[in-house]
Amino acid sequence: MLQATDLRKSYGANAAVAGVSLTVNPGEIVGVLGPNGAGKSTTISMMCGLVRPDAGTVTIAGDAVGEDASAVKRRIGLVPQEISLYEDLSAIGNLELFGALYAITGSVLHERVHAALELVGLADHARLKPATFSGGMKRRLNIACALVHDPDVLLLDEPTVGVDPQSRNAIFANIESLRSRGKAIVYTTHYMEEAERLCDRIVIVDHGRVVASGTKESLRRILPATQVRRAEVEGPIDDEVLAFLAAHGLVVREAEARGSLEDVFLHLTGKQLRDAP
Amino acid sequence: MNALAALVQKDLILYFSNRRAILITLAAPILIAAFFGAVLGGPPKKPARVPVAVVDLDASSVSKSMVAAMKADTAFALEESSEPEATARVREGKVRAAVAIPKGFGDEATRALFRADAKRPQVTIYYDPSQAVTLALVKGLLTEHAMKAVSQAAFSGETGMKVIADSRAALKTSPAIDEGERKDLLSLFDSLERVQSRGAAPGASRGLGSQGFSMPFETRDSEVTSGGDRKYNAYAHSFAGMGVQFILFMGIELGVGLLLMRRVGLWKRLRAAPVSRTLLLGSRIVSGTLIALLLVAGIYAAAIAVFGVRIEGSVIGFIGVAIAFALLASTFGLLIAALGRTPEATRGIAILATLLLVMLGGAWVPTFVFPEWLQSATLVVPTRWAIDGLDAMTWRGLGIDAAVFPIGAMLACSAVFAWISMRRFDWEE
Numbered sequence: 001m002l003q004a005t006d007l008r009k010s011y012g013a014n015a016a017v018a019g020v021s022l023t024v025n026p027g028e029i030v031g032v033l034g035p036n037g038a039g040k041s042t043t044i045s046m047m048c049g050l051v052r053p054d055a056g057t058v059t060i061a062g063d064a065v066g067e068d069a070s071a072v073k074r075r076i077g078l079v080p081q082e083i084s085l086y087e088d089l090s091a092i093g094n095l096e097l098f099g100a101l102y103a104i105t106g107s108v109l110h111e112r113v114h115a116a117l118e119l120v121g122l123a124d125h126a127r128l129k130p131a132t133f134s135g136g137m138k139r140r141l142n143i144a145c146a147l148v149h150d151p152d153v154l155l156l157d158e159p160t161v162g163v164d165p166q167s168r169n170a171i172f173a174n175i176e177s178l179r180s181r182g183k184a185i186v187y188t189t190h191y192m193e194e195a196e197r198l199c200d201r202i203v204i205v206d207h208g209r210v211v212a213s214g215t216k217e218s219l220r221r222i223l224p225a226t227q228v229r230r231a232e233v234e235g236p237i238d239d240e241v242l243a244f245l246a247a248h249g250l251v252v253r254e255a256e257a258r259g260s261l262e263d264v265f266l267h268l269t270g271k272q273l274r275d276a277p
Numbered sequence: 278m279n280a281l282a283a284l285v286q287k288d289l290i291l292y293f294s295n296r297r298a299i300l301i302t303l304a305a306p307i308l309i310a311a312f313f314g315a316v317l318g319g320p321p322k323k324p325a326r327v328p329v330a331v332v333d334l335d336a337s338s339v340s341k342s343m344v345a346a347m348k349a350d351t352a353f354a355l356e357e358s359s360e361p362e363a364t365a366r367v368r369e370g371k372v373r374a375a376v377a378i379p380k381g382f383g384d385e386a387t388r389a390l391f392r393a394d395a396k397r398p399q400v401t402i403y404y405d406p407s408q409a410v411t412l413a414l415v416k417g418l419l420t421e422h423a424m425k426a427v428s429q430a431a432f433s434g435e436t437g438m439k440v441i442a443d444s445r446a447a448l449k450t451s452p453a454i455d456e457g458e459r460k461d462l463l464s465l466f467d468s469l470e471r472v473q474s475r476g477a478a479p480g481a482s483r484g485l486g487s488q489g490f491s492m493p494f495e496t497r498d499s500e501v502t503s504g505g506d507r508k509y510n511a512y513a514h515s516f517a518g519m520g521v522q523f524i525l526f527m528g529i530e531l532g533v534g535l536l537l538m539r540r541v542g543l544w545k546r547l548r549a550a551p552v553s554r555t556l557l558l559g560s561r562i563v564s565g566t567l568i569a570l571l572l573v574a575g576i577y578a579a580a581i582a583v584f585g586v587r588i589e590g591s592v593i594g595f596i597g598v599a600i601a602f603a604l605l606a607s608t609f610g611l612l613i614a615a616l617g618r619t620p621e622a623t624r625g626i627a628i629l630a631t632l633l634l635v636m637l638g639g640a641w642v643p644t645f646v647f648p649e650w651l652q653s654a655t656l657v658v659p660t661r662w663a664i665d666g667l668d669a670m671t672w673r674g675l676g677i678d679a680a681v682f683p684i685g686a687m688l689a690c691s692a693v694f695a696w697i698s699m700r701r702f703d704w705e706e
Contacts, residue, residue: 045545048549049548049549050545050548050549068551068552068553068554070551071551072551073549073550073551074551076549078545078546078549080542080545080546081542082541082542082545083541083542084541084542084543084545084546085543086287086291086543088290088291088294088295089287089290089291093287093290096283097283097284097287098546098550100279100280100282100283101280101283101284101547101550101551101552102550102551103279103280103551105279145546
């Protein structure tokens with residue numbers, strides 16, 4: 001669906017992106033990982049026609065993405081890194097505006113707006129202004145604004161910055177739902193656990209270049225086996241098992257409880273969204 | 278709703294839901310224009326009397342007659358006082374000037390009327406230097422009243438007879454006059470003495486001798502405004518000036534708003550949509566123009582309803598000037614967004630530039646009080662055409678032909694602003 005080939009962009013002598021290529025298929029989430037300044041956002045900007053590449057091409061189903069009023073842009077939904085909402089327009093007002101920019105009108109617009117609000121769990125807050133929303137609600141509305149025109153490709157630029165675990169969990173569920181509907185999704189982040197949970201394939205960029213790409217499993221194999229091999233065991237680990245490991249020269253540094261700290265947090269506080277503005 | 282309509286509707290909703298913006302661009306110009314209008318003359322009314330003090334050190338019949346005439350003059354609000362008190366009143370700004378009539382004024386002035394070599398009495402006028410224009414007014418009116426009182430004394434009464442007798446004696450012995458001229462002048466004095474004698478007789482009619490010189494003409498004061506019975510209303514100019522100033526402030530806010538949209542990523546989101554650059558910037562021009570027009574309407578509605586301002590000239594011309602100015606304010610905002618970098622720095626510089634524009638455009642004080650060179654120089658300032666155009670259509674009561682040039686000048690400026698904005702706008706995200 002989305003094909004980016006050898007994208008390059010420089011600002012003066014600084015090469016922000018120096019040859020990034022990636023492909024995203026329908027129903028697939030491709031994670032773009034990299035530290036700050038690696039070129040992730042510039043790559044996203046080139047993919048949606050905001051920045052003209054110095055070299056390289058971006059196509060959606062074979063059609064090149066252009067600037068301005070390019071029709072191909074109708075097939076792309078962008079979720080910027082910033083919370084890009086009109087704080088003094090209602091949630092529904094924001095969605096209607098962005099729908100109108102994609103030539104969605106009338107009853108279709110009405111249906112799409114309500115579907116997007118339903119998806120992100122803000123249907124009960126449709127008439128309220130984002131200025132009254134919590135950070136997590138704004139993030140979810142930020143995503144809904146990119147969905148109202150029902151794009152084939154969704155570009156999410158660090159969409160979970162600064163949200164609480166409940167909202168992040170809800171955002172993950174939304175993105176997984178969109179994948180199941182056949183959307184091609186590009187997801188940039190520097191949170192590894194997000195990439196592990198969501199992404200089917202991962203592209204790691206640094207200094208504007210792709211330094212590795214593949215599935216999670218293939219990327220893990222890059223590291224030397226002796227450095228990272230980990231075994232998950234079922235059943236109780238008692239003193240006898242620990243003594244056995246010690247006898248074979250293995251040091252048990254910690255007896256880890258099951259799941260991550262976030263799993264514990266959600267277990268204790270529940271997954272229900274906290275949307276009281 | 279298409280994209281253009283959606284963008285314009287969004288701008289209108291956002292602007293009019295912002296109470297601060299409404300306060301600054303609608304309430305503030307009305308309040309400040311009301312203040313300036315009141316200070317500069319307010320609604321139509323009779324000219325104010327000029328407060329003047331008079332000090333009569335002579336206390337002669339001539340000086341008393343002068344003071345009485347000045348008191349009767351509607352141009353003055355006259356008060357009599359001592360010299361120290363009068364100068365103190367001038368210093369305090371309580372009166373604009375003080376006229377001190379010296380001792381011996383009556384005799385000396387009457388004598389000086391006929392003799393070039395006679396000593397002329399010196400009337401001192403103390404005046405407030407901040408009100409220097411009053412000096413000429415006081416001098417002019419003083420001359421009128423003094424000539425009348427002195428000539429009246431010269432042609433009648435004891436003072437006149439004494440002056441004629443003295444003058445006759447001086448004439449007889451003067452070696453500088455030839456015999457023929459001396460004979461004619463003595464004949465003139467004889468005639469004057471006969472006039473004085475007749476005037477002094479009981480039951481005599483009031484002729485030249487009893488009235489003295491009088492002004493050989495009368496004036497009729499007529500304000501040149503829109504004609505008819507309409508009077509100049511100072512609020513008309515102050516509302517034009519303050520309206521222009523604060524609507525330009527609105528333009529600044531629109532421009533800075535665009536910079537803020539870039540900062541929070543909203544501009545990125547708009548640009549990601551399949552809409553052209555022309556539509557994105559064009560929608561800002563349309564919404565800015567509509568907002569400015571609504572503000573003009575609101576400001577003038579208050580001016581008309583509360584302060585008696587009237588569109589005495591062409592209504593179509595007024596609408597044309599308002600539309601052209603609204604477009605100018607809108608493109609001015611776009612220019613700010615195109616040239617600005619950070620919202621904070623841009624706002625500061627833009628406000629300074631706007632204040633200069635409105636000051637030179639005559640928003641604070643009318644341009645006719647500027648030095649002549651500045652009046653010519655400010656013809657290139659677009660705000661000048663806005664204010665002149667609004668003045669022409671309101672209190673000057675001119676026709677649509679007087680609106681054509683201001684409209685053309687503002688439309689040309691708007692086109693230049695829009696063109697620069699499109700060229701200079703930074704489209705890279």
